[in-house]
Amino acid sequence: MSRFVARMPAAPPTLADVAELAGVSRQTVSNAVNNPDLLREDTLARVQAAIEQLGYQPNRAARSLRTRASHLIGLKIAPAQENTANALMDRFIHALVDTSREAGYHILLFTGEPEDPLAGYDDLLRSTAVDAFIITDTYLGNPAAGWLRSRRAPFVAFGRPWEDESVATHPWVDIDSAAGAELATRHLIERGHTRIAWIGWRKDSLLGEERRSGWSRAMHDSGLATTGLASRVEDTIASGRAATVALLDEAAPTAFVCASDTLAMGVLHELYERGLRPGHDVAVTGFDDSQVAQTVPPGLTSVRQPLEEAAVELVKALEGLLGNPPYVGPGVMLQPTLVVRSTT
């Protein structure tokens, strides 16, 4: 078979090219790549030299076609939120891409169509474009998990299954955010605060209730009262600020623990307006260690989620799930840390 050597955009070398150069068959080259220990030492060396010389890399499409595995992982991303401090995705995505590269996977992004949130999953699944999904918004009622399960599509979740745990047959990784709120609250108690207010999300947010429980646990453990000190609002700066107004006027707290950096910024806005100095007159903590928390004067104390660790665990779970035989381990719960800055 004579190949045209002088081709303009030089077609990448194939298995057959390497085989010819090394003087072996295609299959032997394939083994050299996938099962090196099947070859005799000298043959292996010869093949590897040929691979090196030609700069050969297996064609992904051909390999996927044959092995029915694309080594791609689908990740759905939500629109960037404006006017909030919730920008976890940047850090998370980077960690995920980095970790999955080491495991031989790439991350394929997609977005949802407003009318049909499952369409993106369906497309990728039916065209066998990805091997698995990572889902992130596991709030109650998110149809993705159930739908993927019914389709027998492999997926791992960042976020525990809030529904009946017994139904959840997928691996998950989550962060113990009750512990995060508790960490922040105890920190404030240590600083001598006794009237510590909570600003969290509305009651239908299980994650919000979870975080709130960390605050109330820390308070009760220290014998401090919580009545009149909790507020539950939308996750916006304006509502955080409104909650601050109400709490300051009615309960006179000396510190605020917030369920998000966004809400904490609401507090800072009101303090700014009143001429109160955060960290001196009133203490504030946020949640997520966003860039906002890191850069706002004088620096917002915030709970930091170990996203890099989460990525590692997610990829580990993914490898188990896609292994042969598939292995589904128990859920993994990670501990957040507190980054102390000048607002406390």
Added chain:
Amino acid sequence: MSRFVARMPAAPPTLADVAELAGVSRQTVSNAVNNPDLLREDTLARVQAAIEQLGYQPNRAARSLRTRASHLIGLKIAPAQENTANALMDRFIHALVDTSREAGYHILLFTGEPEDPLAGYDDLLRSTAVDAFIITDTYLGNPAAGWLRSRRAPFVAFGRPWEDESVATHPWVDIDSAAGAELATRHLIERGHTRIAWIGWRKDSLLGEERRSGWSRAMHDSGLATTGLASRVEDTIASGRAATVALLDEAAPTAFVCASDTLAMGVLHELYERGLRPGHDVAVTGFDDSQVAQTVPPGLTSVRQPLEEAAVELVKALEGLLGNPPYVGPGVMLQPTLVVRSTT
């Protein structure tokens, strides 16, 4: 509510399955999908019904193998920067994913290995995993553009080619950030400021010099002096703050135009420390309209880059580049806008 479709892992239907059901040949089904106008009306309808019934979608691996096109676009992402306000990526990536979906492309992410920044490109290219790349950091000396060109790999750049323009044979999209700085400066001049300082990046940053030129143009056009009012530092909060100290003490400006939100936050930090009120005592503008600018009290005026528009143009350029014949249009320059908030 719950529908149980007791099915085996059910291999996805293939072209042949559809063909059999519709009573035509494989090729006819393929035509129905790719060249519908080649079929007689009734045949087309019959095939489409069969496709619908089976939920058929072409297998991506097989299609890529045959057509030598993966419909994937590679995008290299940099680590999320801590302690800065530079989080453009979130918005940009989302816009890009959204736009390219409409054009039939997906975004594949990868990261660089520290020792070899080109390794990621090389891998994806040699395994024919992606059709093209989008590169974002076109600072002078970034080897990616030149390397990709030498490999004849299709790519479009977000950022103009700073090197010799005549060498650049690739499409690019950029944002006229000199105009952005000019916008911010003129805005301050309109507000009555005359002593307007510039805090930008060090001289070896061409982008920084570009932005600086917008400031000086606006100043000179209005007959205002610039001597002693410019400072060039690293892009960190600490250096922004240090520059503020020096400028306030030596040149007594009443306003600061900054090359980034990070630097602007440095200014706010110093104002905070001195008890000066941004927007009342001293005006400040940033660059990027980051979440930090949006949420910091009392709200930082900032230049907003039209990232969504940029994504649209990039994908348009990509389609041209991957078209047959390939088309490389002229570079596209987009205009930023100014988001006015309370610091001015």
Added chain:
DNA sequence: ATGCTTGGTTGGATCGTTCCAGGCATGACC
């Protein structure tokens, strides 16, 4: 010597799609 293992290698078939050359009606034209 014959048969049997074992490690190393081989060529053919296959994954699901699209490209290509051709087939077969139908109808138009001379």
Added chain:
DNA sequence: GGTCATGCCTGGAACGATCCAACCAAGCAT
């Protein structure tokens, strides 16, 4: 009636990898 063009459809052959059954020496036991 024969030729040719046209429109619609078909079957075989690729794309480049891996799976599979078979092959072939060499080594060992019978």
